[in-house]
Amino acid sequence: MWLFSRDPVRDFPFELGLPDPDPDPDPDPAADAAPAPLWRLLRGKRKADGAPVSVFAHSLGTVDAAATPLARAALRRLRSLRHPNILGYLDSLETEQCLYLVTEAVTPLRRHLRLRPPTGDLGEQEVAWGLHQLLTALSFLGDSGLVHHALGLDAVFVDPGGDWKLGGLERVAATSEGVPPRPPGVPPRPQDPPELSDSSRGQGEPWAGDMWRLGCLIWEVFNGPLPRPGALRSFGKLPAGLVPPFCELVAAEPSARPGPGQLLQRLQRPGAFLACPLVHTGLFLEQLQVREAPERRTFLQELSARLDALPGPFRRHKLLPRLLAALEFGSADASALPPLLKVAKVLDPPEYQERIVPVIVRLFSSPDRALRMQLLQQLEDYVEFLPEATVDAQIFPHVAHGFLDTNPAIREQTVKSMVLLAPKLGEGRRGKELPRLLLRVQAGDALGPLRCNATLCLGRLGPLLPPQTRQRVLAPALARATRDPFAPARAAAVAAFAATHGCYSPQECATRVLPALCALTADPHPGVRQQAFRAIRSFLDQLEAAAESGGAPEAARLMGAEAGAPPQTPPQAPAGAPPAPPKEAPPEEPPLEDPEGWDDDWGSLEDMELPRSPPASSEEDAGAPPQPPGPPLPDPPPPTAPPPAGKDEEGEGEWGVGGEWGTEDAWEALPSQQGPPPGTGRRQREQQRRRELEAKRRGGPRGAPKTGPPKLGARKLD
Numbered sequence: 001m002w003l004f005s006r007d008p009v010r011d012f013p014f015e016l017g018l019p020d021p022d023p024d025p026d027p028d029p030a031a032d033a034a035p036a037p038l039w040r041l042l043r044g045k046r047k048a049d050g051a052p053v054s055v056f057a058h059s060l061g062t063v064d065a066a067a068t069p070l071a072r073a074a075l076r077r078l079r080s081l082r083h084p085n086i087l088g089y090l091d092s093l094e095t096e097q098c099l100y101l102v103t104e105a106v107t108p109l110r111r112h113l114r115l116r117p118p119t120g121d122l123g124e125q126e127v128a129w130g131l132h133q134l135l136t137a138l139s140f141l142g143d144s145g146l147v148h149h150a151l152g153l154d155a156v157f158v159d160p161g162g163d164w165k166l167g168g169l170e171r172v173a174a175t176s177e178g179v180p181p182r183p184p185g186v187p188p189r190p191q192d193p194p195e196l197s198d199s200s201r202g203q204g205e206p207w208a209g210d211m212w213r214l215g216c217l218i219w220e221v222f223n224g225p226l227p228r229p230g231a232l233r234s235f236g237k238l239p240a241g242l243v244p245p246f247c248e249l250v251a252a253e254p255s256a257r258p259g260p261g262q263l264l265q266r267l268q269r270p271g272a273f274l275a276c277p278l279v280h281t282g283l284f285l286e287q288l289q290v291r292e293a294p295e296r297r298t299f300l301q302e303l304s305a306r307l308d309a310l311p312g313p314f315r316r317h318k319l320l321p322r323l324l325a326a327l328e329f330g331s332a333d334a335s336a337l338p339p340l341l342k343v344a345k346v347l348d349p350p351e352y353q354e355r356i357v358p359v360i361v362r363l364f365s366s367p368d369r370a371l372r373m374q375l376l377q378q379l380e381d382y383v384e385f386l387p388e389a390t391v392d393a394q395i396f397p398h399v400a401h402g403f404l405d406t407n408p409a410i411r412e413q414t415v416k417s418m419v420l421l422a423p424k425l426g427e428g429r430r431g432k433e434l435p436r437l438l439l440r441v442q443a444g445d446a447l448g449p450l451r452c453n454a455t456l457c458l459g460r461l462g463p464l465l466p467p468q469t470r471q472r473v474l475a476p477a478l479a480r481a482t483r484d485p486f487a488p489a490r491a492a493a494v495a496a497f498a499a500t501h502g503c504y505s506p507q508e509c510a511t512r513v514l515p516a517l518c519a520l521t522a523d524p525h526p527g528v529r530q531q532a533f534r535a536i537r538s539f540l541d542q543l544e545a546a547a548e549s550g551g552a553p554e555a556a557r558l559m560g561a562e563a564g565a566p567p568q569t570p571p572q573a574p575a576g577a578p579p580a581p582p583k584e585a586p587p588e589e590p591p592l593e594d595p596e597g598w599d600d601d602w603g604s605l606e607d608m609e610l611p612r613s614p615p616a617s618s619e620e621d622a623g624a625p626p627q628p629p630g631p632p633l634p635d636p637p638p639p640t641a642p643p644p645a646g647k648d649e650e651g652e653g654e655w656g657v658g659g660e661w662g663t664e665d666a667w668e669a670l671p672s673q674q675g676p677p678p679g680t681g682r683r684q685r686e687q688q689r690r691r692e693l694e695a696k697r698r699g700g701p702r703g704a705p706k707t708g709p710p711k712l713g714a715r716k717l718d
Contacts, residue, residue, distance in 0.1 A: 012093050014102050016055055017043035038071050038170060053090060056101040074170035075101055085137035087157055087167040106157035106165055124239050125278040126311055127221055130164035132274050137166040138210060138260035145175050147206045151213040152191055153220055161317035175206040190226045191216040195254055204254025211257040215249030218242060241273035277309055285322045289331045300335040307342055315343045324359055334371040341381045352385045364398040369410060376413040383420045391424040403437045408447055415441055415453045419460050431466040435473050448486030455481040455489055459496025462503050474500060475508050479516035487525045494531040501538060506546040509539050
């Protein structure tokens with residue numbers, strides 16, 4: 001019968017990795033004077049979610065018989081002592097060959113100092129934060145009636161956020177046991193307190209030896225490995241704020257050394273070494289949930305300005321999780337959003353979508369207006385990380401409520417946010433819901449600046465609208481804005497027309513865009529007039545280019561061939577056949593009607609009539625500018641009636657048909673049958689000749705008048 005035993009390593013919830021290589025081993029032989037370490041540090045990860053961990057491995061059955069009991073003692077202490085500044089215990093495993101201790105992911109302080117030496121003000125602040133945590137951990141041990149007895153660089157570890165963790169608990173003992181003697185066979189170390197070698201000095205307080213070792217640790221942090229005890233007389237690179245407490249820590253008499261709690265209070269006084277921004281920020285974050293709401297708000301409002309002065313690992317691994325938790329569980333208000341988004345910029349896109357996007361989606365569903373305002377104002381900082389499906393299905397439905405909000409600031413910010421959110425919406429929302437909401441603000445908001453912003457937003461989003469929606473929405477909506485009583489809204493309409501010039505067909509340019517722009521050439525505000533003239537010239541050039549290229553489809557049909565098709569030769573009659581009678585010219589097709597109607601679901605814009613005015617030769621002909629209404633109403637005032645054109649639509653002197661659109665010197669310069677006026681250029685003479693030829697072609701049975709220009713594209717190809 002076969003007996004199968006379970007493999008404990010296989011069933012262990014953590015995966016054991018390779019040792020973490022030392023990037024720059026210290027060549028100083030003093031570093032090798034320490035006894036062989038009890039543990040080998042391995043990299044590992046949690047099998048459930050892949051989170052990194054640290055694995056301390058101790059080989060059982062080593063040559064040193066006292067090593068294994070010390071390792072087991074460290075495991076027991078670490079399992080029973082739980083404190084934020086003591087190395088966090090996760091799990092342990094013992095096999096026949098090895099003892100494994102799993103903790104939070106950390107790096108030995110000795111290796112961390114090689115990677116990030118404490119240089120400059122920021123480096124001193126990192127050390128200050130670490131010393132604060134070490135003193136807090138030592139004070140906790142003292143209050144618990146324990147002494148460490150092995151403090152040093154090898155007993156301190158650093159987590160990814162820069163927090164220092166106290167480890168190396170194999171020699172921790174109760175204060176009642178006194179100072180343990182040096183183990184036999186272990187040579188003295190420079191970090192050992194002098195009372196171990198000279199009992200005449202006395203023992204002092206139980207924590208006196210730990211405070212001496214803390215002084216040696218501070219010296220080594222700034223100056224490297226301690227070669228001998230006499231080197232402590234030279235301060236080296238110690239910061240000036242640490243020199244007085246350092247001298248007290250390495251005092252020869254144990255009774256002169258301060259306790260950890262006493263020293264911690266002194267170093268936190270104003271102007272002391274621990275009274276720095278990093279320590280202040282770290283302590284407030286740890287107490288964020290228990291602080292009063294006004295204190296939290298003040299701290300978070302000032303945090304954004306202090307972020308650049310904080311270390312990068314601290315911002316990413318300590319500050320960011322605390323802010324996320326505070327927003328998720330309600331211990332922080334909207335003031336936490338700006339520093340959160342500023343810190344989150346360092347994340348990779350996958351990590352951003354995993355950690356930040358779910359929180360943003362939950363925040364958009366919050367009824368807090370201040371939070372909604374912050375989300376919309378900071379949208380540019382995170383919109384690139386939002387998936388399109390998330391924006392369309394989870395974010396936009398909440399944002400859309402802002403169009404109807406009673407707070408004008410919310411409505412304004414909602415309109416502005418559409419420029420960033422619209423590209424990530426589905427075609428259904430971009431074609432129906434979004435234009436409907438924007439038109440409601442543009443046509444019915446009582447505040448002129450909001451109507452102006454809605455018009456600008458329509459101009460920005462015009463190319464993104466589906467073609468069918470763009471054809472029936474864009475030009476009429478912008479034409480409505482040209483009659484707005486608010487002057488910036490009229491200027492916004494001109495700018496939107498110019499920005500969307502490629503969205504209109506020649507028919508729309510001639511019948512919808514240009515009439516609306518020409519009405520603004522007599523606007524009382526000079527800025528609006530100047531922009532209108534520039535836009536008119538641009539659209540005229542566009543129309544003229546379309547006419548000269550023969551791109552209008554009705555022109556080709558009138559000539560009996562498609563535009564650009566090669567001329568077709570008539571079929572030859574057989575020899576001796578009588579000549580065929582001449583064919584009658586096909587009847588001229590009527591011009592295409594300008595579709596004025598809209599779909600029924602677009603509200604009051606359906607009843608809008610585009611302005612059609614004759615060329616203004618005097619102030620009386622220009623008509624009165626739109627007058628602002630009295631009290632603000634939900635809908636804009638009705639458009640003023642255009643002045644009479646004097647002739648019917650098909651008359652030769654009517655605006656837009658008989659006028660010369662290419663002249664810029666005088667609107668009254670209309671060509672006649674007698675030829676072009678003196679001083680006209682070659683281009684105008686060619687246009688006049690084409691009109692005369694067309695008039696002759698139309699003469700005869702149809703009785704067409706001899707004057708007046710042809711319709712767009714209806715010219716004979718030579």
